Amino acid sequence: xxxxxxxxxxxxxxxxxxxxxxxxxxxxxxxxxxxxxxxxxxxxxxxxxxxxxxxxxxxxxxxxxxxxxxxxxxxxxxxxxxxxxxxxxxxxxxxxxxxxxxxxxxxxxxxxxxxxxxxxxxxxxxxxxxxxxxxxxxxxxxxxxxxxxxxxxxxxxxxxxxxxxxxxxxxxxxxxxxx
Amino acid sequence: xxxxxxxxxxxxxxxxxxxxxxxxxxxxxxxxxxxxxxxxxxxxxxxxxxxxxxxxxxxxxxxxxxxxxxxxxxxxxxxxxxxxxxxxxxxxxxxxxxxxxxxxxxxxxxxxxxxxxxxxxxxxxxxxxxxxxxxxxxxxxxxxxxxxxxxxxxxxxxxxxxxxxxxxxxxxxxxxxxxxxxxxxxxxxxxxxxxxxxxxxxxxxxxxxxxxxxxxxxxxxxxxxxxxxxxxxxxxxxxxxxxxxxxxxxxxxxxxxxxxxxxxxxxxxxxxxxxxxxxxxxxxxxxxxxxxxxxxxxxxxxxxxxxxxxxxxxxxxxxxxxxxxxxxxxxxxxxxxxxxxxxxxxxxxxxxxxxxxxxxxxxxxxxxxxxxxxxxxxxxxxxxxxxxxxxxxxxxxxxxxxxxxxx
Numbered sequence: 005x006x007x008x009x010x011x012x013x014x015x016x017x018x019x020x021x022x023x024x025x026x027x028x029x030x031x032x033x034x035x036x037x038x039x040x041x042x043x044x045x046x047x048x049x050x051x052x053x054x055x056x057x058x059x060x061x062x063x064x065x066x067x068x069x070x071x072x073x074x075x076x077x078x079x080x081x082x083x084x085x086x087x088x089x090x091x092x093x094x095x096x097x098x099x100x101x102x103x104x105x106x107x108x109x110x111x112x113x114x115x116x117x118x119x120x121x122x123x124x125x126x127x128x129x130x131x132x133x134x135x136x137x138x139x140x141x142x143x144x145x146x147x148x149x150x151x152x153x154x155x156x157x158x159x160x161x162x163x164x165x166x167x168x169x170x171x172x173x174x175x176x177x178x179x180x181x182x183x
Numbered sequence: 184x185x186x187x188x189x190x191x192x193x194x195x196x197x198x199x200x201x202x203x204x205x206x207x208x209x210x211x212x213x214x215x216x217x218x219x220x221x222x223x224x225x226x227x228x229x230x231x232x233x234x235x236x237x238x239x240x241x242x243x244x245x246x247x248x249x250x251x252x253x254x255x256x257x258x259x260x261x262x263x264x265x266x267x268x269x270x271x272x273x274x275x276x277x278x279x280x281x282x283x284x285x286x287x288x289x290x291x292x293x294x295x296x297x298x299x300x301x302x303x304x305x306x307x308x309x310x311x312x313x314x315x316x317x318x319x320x321x322x323x324x325x326x327x328x329x330x331x332x333x334x335x336x337x338x339x340x341x342x343x344x345x346x347x348x349x350x351x352x353x354x355x356x357x358x359x360x361x362x363x364x365x366x367x368x369x370x371x372x373x374x375x376x377x378x379x380x381x382x383x384x385x386x387x388x389x390x391x392x393x394x395x396x397x398x399x400x401x402x403x404x405x406x407x408x409x410x411x412x413x414x415x416x417x418x419x420x421x422x423x424x425x426x427x428x429x430x431x432x433x434x435x436x437x438x439x440x441x442x443x444x445x446x447x448x449x450x451x452x453x454x455x456x457x458x459x460x461x462x463x464x465x466x467x468x469x470x471x472x473x474x475x476x477x478x479x480x481x482x483x484x485x486x487x488x489x490x491x492x493x494x495x496x497x498x499x500x501x502x503x504x505x506x507x508x509x510x511x512x513x514x515x516x517x518x519x520x521x522x523x524x525x526x527x528x529x530x531x532x533x534x535x536x537x538x539x540x541x542x543x544x545x546x547x548x549x550x551x552x553x554x555x556x557x558x559x560x561x562x563x564x565x566x567x568x569x570x571x572x573x574x575x576x577x578x579x580x581x582x583x584x585x586x587x588x589x590x
Contacts, residue, residue: 017214025210026210029209034202037202038198043202050205112194115194116194123388134188134195135199162187162188172190172191
């Protein structure tokens with residue numbers, strides 16, 4: 005069912021979409037956070053993705069898994085966003101004065117900072133592989149690139165991380181047993 | 184899985200746990216955003232410069248009272264709380280406000296905007312998503328459009344035309360082909376054919392700065408490295424001392440560019456490649472996310488609030504609304520206006536964005552930009568040294584704030 009306004013199709017609201025957002029919003033923000041590296045870009049990414057999902061909702065719900073659609077869209081948007089270097093004002097705000105960039109362990113903190121230096125495509129491949137636990141074939145499908153490219157991007161990214169954060173290869177003792 | 188991979192898996196898992204929670208009214212916000220876009224026919228403006236404003240809380244509306252929250256606004260008002268909204272920008276800086284229609288004659292949508300001079304803007308159009316197909320000069324006085332050049336997209340292009348810049352009577356932009364072949368294009372502002380003037384290897388990030396300096400093109404690449412080439416075309420040569428560096432604003436370059444690691448000040452240490460002069464911004468231990476421009480730095484105190492100050496450490500003020508980690512700081516700053524809505528305990532999320540304010544950090548003046556939630560124009564560009572325009576949509580109009588016209 006649709007209403008027409010200025011010749012454009014407006015997909016009617018569906019309470020199941022609102023439920024999906026309420027249930028999965030936090031998880032998508034967590035995924036956005038590891039993709040983008042900071043809460044601002046993560047929030048942008050989630051907002052943009054959910055607006056797209058909202059328009060495609062009847063089709064996506066009928067045929068695909070909405071969560072998988074959202075995650076694929078986020079990965080693709082993230083890679084593409086830098087070309088445009090544009091940003092839309094968020095429709096919501098982030099907590100002021102809270103910083104979400106300090107991880108409990110030194111090796112993790114070093115690696116998190118090293119991740120920030122990777123090109124977006126390389127970072128995205130690593131996130132899909134080590135956070136989303138996808139296989140290289142699945143990553144290739146999500147990003148629309150060849151498996152060879154997935155492997156080469158991942159390998160280049162890991163090399164860079166190894167060089168930038170040597171402490172991540174030989175993790176420091178967790179606590180107490182340092183001499 | 185080796186040590187690095189294991190640490191990576193663990194790091195990503197822990198980092199994900201630090202993401203802020205989704206606001207309660209996320210679904211409503213998405214619904215509103217979706218409807219705005221449908222109604223406006225996707226007339227979205229690709230803002231040019233480095234970025235915008237996802238910043239934090241500057242001002243909150245409580246009933247009819249506009250109140251700063253929690254940072255002080257750097258106005259002449261001695262009090263930390265301003266009880267009235269800043270006046271509209273048409274009153275504060277009328278000479279800086281220009282408007283143009285969102286749609287060009289023939290129904291084309293304006294995508295990017297640059298400043299050519301006081302009376303002329305450079306605007307681009309797309310053929311399809313992201314694919315710029317032409318660049319025009321728009322006369323603000325006569326409202327006439329003049330085509331400067333077609334923008335070709337050669338076969339194999341993976342990074343579409345980006346980074347439009349004006350200088351030396353030319354308009355420049357860059358693209359990249361598969362396999363890391365970056366290309367810089369040039370067309371005469373007077374009108375004519377676009378041609379490739381520089382071919383240079385790039386990584387996935389492409390170029391990160393492009394500028395005209397006299398009769399030379401200067402540029403840097405995301406992977407690091409500053410180069411120069413003749414404006415008329417020719418081989419690019421590395422700039423002495425520019426290995427691994429990034430262009431801030433010619434002739435200033437620095438080791439940690441706008442996309443560098445966040446644990447050291449971005450453009451904190453810079454060098455003038457013409458005179459050899461160097462400058463290191465004054466920073467305090469434990470300050471984070473420091474980003475510097477030619478004159479100012481912004482960053483965050485260990486306790487949370489963001490600051491704005493001169494590179495020499497003086498003139499420090501609280502930055503209203505917080506900073507965006509990628510925006511190069513300058514004299515002007517924008518922040519969202521937030522209204523109170525349901526929110527999670529102890530967190531600022533859930534408040535609604537109601538508008539935006541432009542701050543002049545030097546004089547302390549501020550102005551309401553007139554952006555409202557029902558406008559599609561919550562899409563704005565962030566001004567920087569090379570691109571002194573703030574662009575956003577209000578109703579059917581694009582509003583362009585020319586910051587060079589603010590005394």
